[in-house]
Amino acid sequence: VALTPRVGGLFGSLLIGFLIARHGSAVAYLAVAVGYLASAAAMFPARANGRSSAADAGSVRADVFDFLTTIRRDRVLLQLMSLTALAEVLGFSHQALLPSLARDVLRVGPGGLGVMTAARQVGGLAGIALTSRLGAARSFGPLFLGALIAFGASLVALGFAPSFAVVLLILVGANALGAATDVLAQTLIQLAVPSGLRGRAGGAWVVSIGMAPLGQFQIGALASLFGVSAALGVNGLALMAVGAAAALLVPRLRKL
Template sequence: MTISSAFRDPVLRSPAFMKLAANGGTNGISVGADYVLVGWLALQVAESTTWVGGGFALYHVPGLLLGMPAGSLADRVNRHRLVRGLELVGVLILITFAMLLAAGHWNIAVVYGLTVALGSLRAIHHPTRLAYTYDIAGPKRVIPAISALNFSSHLGYIVGAAASGLIAERFGVHHALLAMALAHLIAWSCLSGASPPVAAVHDPSPILDNLRDYTREITRNRLLAALVIVTAGIEVFGTSLYTTLPELAQLRLEVGADGLGGLVAISQAGGLIAASILFVMPAHTDAKPLWLISIACLGLAVVALGAAPNMVTCAIALGAAAAAISAWDILTQSMMQLSVPDRLRGRAMGAWMFAIGSAPLGHLQMGFVVAWLGLDLALYLNGFMVLVVIAAGVLIVKELRLR
């Protein structure tokens, strides 16, 4: 698929997909704000990176607990309607917590309550929308379709990270939460009138039967099982780098919430670049080599962040990490859905959500290791462990090796 053919593709230019991409961008504004406000609120209330790690851990716990049931739910119901309904749930959550903070309830219980609520929303929303993306695009276009959705989401992340930090610094956190609620309301409206594809396959079996069916699949499908295990390992040692950002911004770079938001926003440009490249890759491209390269690059980028002395080098290292994470996410999501029958695609994305639900362990260990060894050594150690995880996976599981 060339650049011109990608943009001319009738499926990727269809009203249903264009509305989905718009939903990804506006929903991404709220998600981008998560990565600024979750850590910043915990640091301001508790004044410790350990509490920041706890906050990010709680943010991802729902993925571990709800990922598989959410995937089963996505296989049973109309995915288009479920995505829209979840946007309205987000509006209610954010308005509620904005009112609590505005009323002066500024404590770790409220901060962690907001964190769990947002994490639960994302745990159900993400696998459902990814399965709906495949519904629209089909197997031949799944990588460019998820890449385009990832691109629009990263645009939202940039806007959300920068705007939330700025609004929180200038007007207060409760105003930032209200802006996030508005983003969810716009995301809901983006999907109005977008009819779900008639080709979508739904499994009306009870959720427990669905889960048993998927358990049988994952025990016999070695590639899917390996992708789940490696994803969990990368979440523990790779994406946990975000736990360090509030302390990195405050102590190394000496900036506030607006500076942290700007740093996260600038770094997300790497994710845009990675998504753009995958969007125009030839349709017959083997995803596995790119998947392996993206993980190796993530490990090296985490190490580089540990050595970065100033705003520019930190932004470059974070940009490289964001690019690697974006490519790894796109390729993992695509490979998982392609490895299972259509009736299991929602559950495949639930398994992905379950795997990234291991992130609490990563954020907790990163918080403790930073407190024990310091920021630099913690990043060096975690980057090295990313390389160890993928090397072990390739050595142990032949399905992950290049042919």
């Protein structure tokens, strides 16, 4: 499931960049709308299999209460949720600056932005592929913290990249690390709770990644005040500090 959006994004980025450069934004938006309509039409023949899954007899209110009780008793889950949210706010928010980076810093235009976005998708695919090869590794916690710190370092490097080619390479690496932190965060959140609460833990991960708009607002404000490079550098350093602090102050994460 995590792979398919990135595969679509890879080819879609190149296509939309080409359409904007050649025919303008209106044609690009029309192409996006046609794609959504085609996706919706493809779902019309789908039918439910008629089998109902075994549902938990408890109420939604009881489920929420149980999950909050779990967070209160096991603080590592709350810490993982917080780290995931901070990765979204400080790390993945760099995507909001790519248009400005392409137009104002690199001056490569819509076609260049499409290539940059495609490089981001390539990195995401690489990160998921590499993470999937970990199998039943017994050190997900240190891997997560290491990827988080490296993700921050890659954003600092992105802010000071000297050329378009270097930016593309860094985008591949940064988004490979971002995808790895994403997958590892989901894995650790699932491992941190009893099996009966794993569905709710998945919901906790969704809540955490829902903090992304805050990061887009924050990095946009920084860029408007101090420039794109400074905004990327500040967020990257902050993410590195978060990862290092978690490694030092939350020893249980290193044991997961």
